[in-house]
Amino acid sequence: MYLSEIQIKNFRQFGAEEPIFCVQFHEGVTALVGENDAGKTAVVDAIRHVLLTRDMEFMRLQPDDFHIRLDGQQAADITICCKFSKLR
Numbered sequence: 001m002y003l004s005e006i007q008i009k010n011f012r013q014f015g016a017e018e019p020i021f022c023v024q025f026h027e028g029v030t031a032l033v034g035e036n037d038a039g040k041t042a043v044v045d046a047i048r049h050v051l052l053t054r055d056m057e058f059m060r061l062q063p064d065d066f067h068i069r070l071d072g073q074q075a076a077d078i079t080i081c082c083k084f085s086k087l088r
Contacts (some may be wrong), residue, residue: 001028001084001087002085002086003025003029003047003083004024004027005022005023005024005025005082006022006046006047006080006081006082006084007021007022007079008021008043008046010066010067010077010079011042011044011067011078011079012039012041012065012067013037014042014044015075023043025071032044037042045059046080047082049061049080050080065078066078
């Protein structure tokens with residue numbers, strides 16, 4: 001089994017605007033590469049939220065995890081969708 005896709009909406013720097021942030025992973029891929037402040041840590045933290053883990057303790061959403069739009073309004077909800085492949 002492996003994580004084959006993640007979609008993130010209204011989590012940290014990822015807003016709800018189209019296109020919604022989506023990354024597809026291929027079997028065997030184990031690294032995220034990008035410039036500083038590109039969202040690598042946010043992607044990893046989003047996965048941790050879905051799996052309900054951060055190291056040995058439960059990870060809780062914080063107010064600053066909710067995306068703030070350019071007009072200053074904070075998102076009311078966060079959506080993180082993970083697709084797992086080869087479950088068998």
